[in-house]
Amino acid sequence: MVIENIAHISNRCYPLRRSVDRRSWLKMYGFLNRVTALGIATIADAMVCAKTDSSRLRTLVLLLVILCCAQTGYAQYPPADFSRNPFLLGVPVDLAVPKPPVAFQGTDRKFHLVYELHITNFSKVDLVLRQLDVLDDSSGSALASYSGKELRGRLQNLAGRTANQTLSSGTGAVVFIWLDFTDAANTQRLRHRLQLAAPAFSRFGLQTVEGGSTQVTGEARVIGPPLRGGEWWAALGPSNHSGHRRTLIAVDGKARIPERYATDWAKEQNGEILKGDPSKNSSYFGYGAEVLAVADGTVVSVLDGLPENRPEGQSYPVPMNLKNVGGNNIILDIGQHQFAFYAHLQPHTIRVNMGDHVVRGQVLALIGNSGNATGPHLHFQLSDTNSELGTEGLPFMIDSVELIGNASGEKISLLPRPEVLNRVLPLEDDIVRFP
Numbered sequence: 001m002v003i004e005n006i007a008h009i010s011n012r013c014y015p016l017r018r019s020v021d022r023r024s025w026l027k028m029y030g031f032l033n034r035v036t037a038l039g040i041a042t043i044a045d046a047m048v049c050a051k052t053d054s055s056r057l058r059t060l061v062l063l064l065v066i067l068c069c070a071q072t073g074y075a076q077y078p079p080a081d082f083s084r085n086p087f088l089l090g091v092p093v094d095l096a097v098p099k100p101p102v103a104f105q106g107t108d109r110k111f112h113l114v115y116e117l118h119i120t121n122f123s124k125v126d127l128v129l130r131q132l133d134v135l136d137d138s139s140g141s142a143l144a145s146y147s148g149k150e151l152r153g154r155l156q157n158l159a160g161r162t163a164n165q166t167l168s169s170g171t172g173a174v175v176f177i178w179l180d181f182t183d184a185a186n187t188q189r190l191r192h193r194l195q196l197a198a199p200a201f202s203r204f205g206l207q208t209v210e211g212g213s214t215q216v217t218g219e220a221r222v223i224g225p226p227l228r229g230g231e232w233w234a235a236l237g238p239s240n241h242s243g244h245r246r247t248l249i250a251v252d253g254k255a256r257i258p259e260r261y262a263t264d265w266a267k268e269q270n271g272e273i274l275k276g277d278p279s280k281n282s283s284y285f286g287y288g289a290e291v292l293a294v295a296d297g298t299v300v301s302v303l304d305g306l307p308e309n310r311p312e313g314q315s316y317p318v319p320m321n322l323k324n325v326g327g328n329n330i331i332l333d334i335g336q337h338q339f340a341f342y343a344h345l346q347p348h349t350i351r352v353n354m355g356d357h358v359v360r361g362q363v364l365a366l367i368g369n370s371g372n373a374t375g376p377h378l379h380f381q382l383s384d385t386n387s388e389l390g391t392e393g394l395p396f397m398i399d400s401v402e403l404i405g406n407a408s409g410e411k412i413s414l415l416p417r418p419e420v421l422n423r424v425l426p427l428e429d430d431i432v433r434f435p
């Protein structure tokens with residue numbers, strides 16, 4: 001109502017020009033001190049409308065008075081006091097999923113979505129994470145809930161160390177998420193609901209925030225095997241706790257998980273990976289095995305000539321750096337922005353050159369023990385850029401593998417009968433035979 005009156009006055013250009021006396025000024029000033037922006041607009045209108053110099057001068061003085069009083073008026077309010085309430089503007093955390101998940105089927109015959117939720121505490125107080133729910137974005141139903149030990153087991157700080165549920169002011173943590181589905185994942189989009197509390201402000205109780213929405217991006221690529229025959233042990237293969245999965249590396253100004261689905265393939269026989277002298281590479285069953293192109297593609301990176309390590313040695317023959325950490329290695333561009341990385345190869349056994357086109361099943365090199373390796377094995381991964389570590393690991397499924405058993409700790413459990421599985425990703429510690 002009052003605002004309408006002011007607009008009316010302003011539009012007519014009348015009362016201020018004809019009858020602005022001390023009382024009406026004070027009346028105007030009292031109102032405009034509360035509605036400053038509208039008042040300034042009104043007075044500015046009046047200045048335009050005022051016909052005489054004296055009335056313009058009076059209007060200008062009024063405008064200055066209003067501005068001064070407005071300042072004084074605002075200065076009377078104390079600043080918003082976050083020291084009394086860290087949740088004054090809601091829950092001050094950022095939830096983000098840097099790499100959206102891609103659905104794949106594992107040798108456990110389940111479908112999986114694997115990704116990380118990054119949580120950053122932007123408040124000035126420590127926060128304790130109580131529960132994280134993963135929600136189907138369209139239905140809102142909870143696909144998984146983690147709290148207590150379940151949550152702690154998935155938490156890691158940015159330096160790769162185990163984190164507890166307390167997120168200190170100004171710090172971040174990563175939740176490693178691995179979802180299981182019995183059928184092909186129908187979920188198109190995920191989001192997250194986080195419950196937390198500030199111990200220093202227990203009177204506010206549990207707080208809830210939702211965020212970290214992410215798309216599920218299609219299904220994993222189907223490729224051929226990187227090796228033939230077997231039995232091959234999927235050491236540090238895909239699981240939510242493997243060393244590869246948990247290695248978050250900042251390279252070239254970006255933090256990524258290049259080895260999210262990587263495996264160190266070692267050949268085994270009756271639960272052993274070597275026979276004879278363990279300090280000789282030639283004692284290991286996998287040493288010298290042929291490494292195969294998993295798909296048609298182009299060779300986009302080759303490093304050869306690095307000396308091999310002595311198994312169980314105490315130091316590397318060459319100092320490790322970003323370039324040689326994979327030892328003698330090959331990267332294939334297999335199309336669709338996907339790259340296959342083969343590491344730790346025997347020196348001078350690489351049979352391809354930069355720019356060569358290769359076909360699926362073609363022999364690329366022999367397994368060795370070069371780079372950051374303690375024994376002969378093939379480190380194999382698929383990722384999204386032509387880089388060893390400055391890249392995000394991608395899931396894949398091998399079109400046919402024979403699952404023989406599983407190596408858990410020192411113990412090998414063999415299936416009563418091997419199972420041929422199609423379009424699956426071998427999981428951590430599987431023992432498989434390739435065609």
Ligand SMILES: [Zn+2]
Nearest residue numbers: 262263264379
């Ligand atoms: Zn590896």
